[in-house]
Amino acid sequence: MIDIRFGPQVCGDPTTGSSREWLVPDGRGGYAMGTVSGLRTRRYHGLLVVAGETPAARRVGLVSLDPAVILPSGERVRLGAHEWSSGEVDPRGFELLEQFALIDGVPRWRWRVGDVVIERELAMAYGRSCVAVVHRLVSGGPVRLDLAAVCTWRDAHGERRADGPTPRMDPVAGGAVVEGSFRLAGPDWTPEGQWWLGVRHREEAARGLNAEEDLWYAGRFSGALDKPGDTVSVLAWADDLAEEPPAATGLVEAARRRNRAVVAAAKPADPVEATLALAADAFVVSTAAGPDAVAGYPWFGAWSRDTMTSYEGLFLCTNRADEGRALLRAYAATLSEGMLSNTADTGRVEYNTVDATLWFLHAVTRHVTVTGDTDLGDELLTALHAVVEAHLAGTRYGIGVDPTDGLLTQGGTPGTALTWMDARVYGVPVTPRTGKPVEVNALWVNGLAGLAELTELVGRDATALWGLHTRAAASFRERFPAPVGWLYDVVDGPAPAYPLGGAAHHDDDLLRPNQLLAWSLPYAPLEPDEATLRRITAGLFTPLGPRSLSPDSPGFVGRHRGGPAERDSGYHQGTVWPWLIGPFVDAYRRAGLPTDDLLVGLEGHLTEYGLGSVSETADGSPPHAATGCPFQAWSVAELLRVRRNG
Template identity: 85%
Template sequence: MIDIRFGPQVCTELTSGATREWLVTDGVGGYAMGTVSGLRTRRYHGLLVVAGDRPAVRRVGLVSLDPAVLLPSGARVRLGAHEWASGAVDPRGFELLEQFALVDGVPRWRWRIGDVVIERELAMLPGRACVAVVHRLVSGGPVRLDLAAACTWRDAHGERRADGPAPRVDPVAGGAVVDGAFRLAGPGWVPEGEWWLGVHHREEAARGLNAREDLWYAGRFSGALDRPGDTVSVLAWAAPLDVEPMPATEVVEVARRRNRQVVAQAEPADDVDATLALAADAFVVRTDESPADVVAGYPWFGTWSRDTMISYEGLLLSTGRADLGRELLRAYAATLSEGMLANTADTGRVEYNTVDATLWFLHTVSRHVAVTGDTDLAAELLPALQQVVDAHRAGTRYGIGVDPADGLLTQGAPDTALTWMDARVYGVPVTARTGKPVEVNALWINGLAGLAELTDVTGGDATDLRRLHARAAASFRERYPAPGGWLHDVVDAPAPAYPLGGAPHHDDDSLRPNQLLAWSLPHAPLEPDEPTLRRIAGALLTPLGPRSLAPDAPEFVGRHRGGPAERDGAYHQGTVWPWLFGPYVDACRRAKLPVDDLFVGIEAHLTEYGLGSVSETADGLPPHAATGCPFQAWSVAELLRVRRSGR
């Protein structure tokens, strides 16, 4: 894997150390997450964040373990870090950090206090909501180490304040149980019990959200570090509380060993591939009660069918996990209704509110069979996939259906945004894209051709599918080329002066990256040409991927910043989306254009924001600072997929 480590120039400076984030996951939807400096900058940061009945329902438990070193001289040196509502940062333990590193995916901090060097490693037990934090004396000593446990038990999207009830802390052997929800265990537990008032989260303030919470100082652990190699360790875990996990040092070794196995299974071609393979693992979740699924992004997203299908090939097929993928595809096929794939998302309700997730599902099944040769799965799912086509021909929810005039898919209903550009501001879609979006019809044409191939390999008759495909492809080639030398983003869109459903219509020639799918998909309707791709690249391409809108458009917003309304308004109006790097590279390859130099910026990004991973979004204007989720599934998946497919 690539070497991710930082010295004191980064670790001790908050604008560097507090803007680089690390992530460790438990494989069932929970995580531990924080910054290189140790300063919590988000309400989502914590050492034990526990998933509920679905990944989006997470609760923060153990927030921090603040070390304090008692030197032989009697001096007490605090190594933690907190920012307060007053603006103060205290303590400032990051100023004593000499190194942070990710070693086989396990974060490691090293503090130096004169000749005393203390190292911390943190890992989660695969398959269980359990975190281990191990402190080891590297040199110097003897010293004593105290670890102050700051706790809460609240929804990861919210805050807990001292004006409500304090967490209940019940003593148990070797530690305590907090709010009956999670258990702490370690040496020398001493209960304390007081509020730490006014903890400030600078990233939440920047996002226009409530940035303050209060933490409960539940107690402290304490142990001696007499000679180099001695350790003081703490475990924290959720239910079952009476089943104590393995020792903390073993948890770290188990996690490290599993991370190496994940990388080896992916058979990486180089260190970047290895890093991305481990990054991909964070998004694949599975419990004893449910099949494999994909978390769209950390720290705030759950599972979304569109994201899952776009991510599928990179996360599962490129990493040697087709067995998990098979069960995932079966589970998603079971959600089909009226020809549409469910988008359960983060609400807990089964919703059918996308036009493209189902079409991505057709693509994903085709790719699974093409890569694995799994014709048994093709035969099993083929009836459901044919029903998708039949439902789209007949018409389904939200006006989604095949236009008999040209064989293309149309869609739209009042106050809906059904494509991946689905942001809303105060309930109003920013880019409704009613009509016939370009990528939707590229996916429709690709899906018909892929389904015809699946029908062939399972011994069926694909004549009707090929007829549908040929008509839609011919209409696409006729309808989508725009005068500017690129493709219309939407054809047959309602004219601005007319309400939805009224005539006349117009064709939207906004220069957006959605058209890339018309050249990048396996059964794309168009063959790419160099002049068109160069026009698109000139307007849209950045080091982290294409912008969502050309900068010369009146609606262009160059910074993805501010409160929720400002950020949502910019989300698809110029913001960069790294997942679109994959379709752009595919289109360039089909046009026989060189692509190796395209990877330089996005690969360098692996050490800039979410460490070892790829962000959800970035600013459309230089320096293209990363925004959104630091760890995003489809961003990682598409980079990994196109790197692997180019070899």
């Protein structure tokens, strides 16, 4: 894997050291997450964040373990870090950090206090809601180490205040059970029990959200570090509370071994692919319903559009086809009226996308093509044919095939945003894209051909499907090329307020990246044209991937910043989306254009924001600072896929 480590100039600066985040997943949707400096900048940061019935229903438990070194002189040196409502940062333990490193996916901090050097490593027990934190004396000593256990128990999207109920603390051997929900265990436990008031999260303030909470100082652990090699370890876990997990040092080593095995199984070609293979592993989770995929950390759960768009990169490019097969079967069971359920983040099943189902068709056909698993194709064939039939007949939200040209139209319901550009502000879609969106119809053409080939592969007649494909492809080639030199983003949209006798419909020629799918998919309706791709590149390409709208377009937003309404207004109005690097590179390759220099920026990005991973979004204007989730599934999956398939 690539070498990810930082020295004191990054670690010791509360800005640079706190803008780089690490993630340690538990394989269930929970995680430990924080910054290089140790300063918590998000409400979502914590050492034990527990997934609930769905990966999105997370709760924060153990917030931090703040170390303090007691030197032989009696001096107490605090190594933790917190920002307070006053803006003051105290303590400032990051100023004593001489290195942070991410080694085989395990974060390691190294503090120096004179000749005393202490390292911390942190890992989660894969498949359990359990974190192990190990402190080791590297040199110097003897010293004593105190560890302040700072806790809460709340929804990950919220905060808890001291004016509410005091957390319940039940004493148990070696520690305590907090709120009956998670347990702390370690050496020489001393209960304390007091509120720390006004802890501030600077990233939440920047996102226009409530930035303060109160934390519960539950107690402290303490242990001697007499000689180099001695350790002081703490465990925290939220399942099987009566059963103590294995030793913390063993869990750290087990995590390191597992991470190496995950990388080896993916058979990466170079350190970048190895890093991306481990990054992909964070998103593949086990739930009560079987394997699933988290869309992004720290706040997303499982979204079917993201899962199916990411499918090839997360599962097929990492040699996880068995888990992928189970996932596809489970998702097929959610089909209703020809539509795939979208997300369980809200706790209810929703059918509110036009494209997730089409990405599902693509995922199944890619699975069968890559693995040769015709049994799965045969098993799902009836359901896939029912998807096509439902779209021909018409389904929810005005989604259906236009009988005049065989193309797919959508968005007949006010207030809906059914494509991946689905942001809404105060209930009003920012980019409604009513009509026939270009990528939706590229997926439709691609899905019909893929299903026809799958049908023939299992020995059945596909004449009708090929007929539908031929007609839709021909209509696509006729309708989408625009006089401006690229493809329309939407055709046959609702007409603006034209004078009497004006146009009956509107074709949107704003320069957006959605058209890339018309050249990039396996059964794309168009052959790429170099001149068109050059125009798209000039208007949209950035080092972190394509913008969602060209800078010279009306409504372009160059900074993805501010409160929720401001951010959502710019979400698809110029913001960069790294996942689009996949169709961009594929289109270039099909045109015979060089691609070696297109991935350099994203590869460098692996050490800039979410360490070893790829962000959800970035600013459309230079220097294209990363925004959104630091760890995003389809961003990782598409970068890995185009590297593996190059």
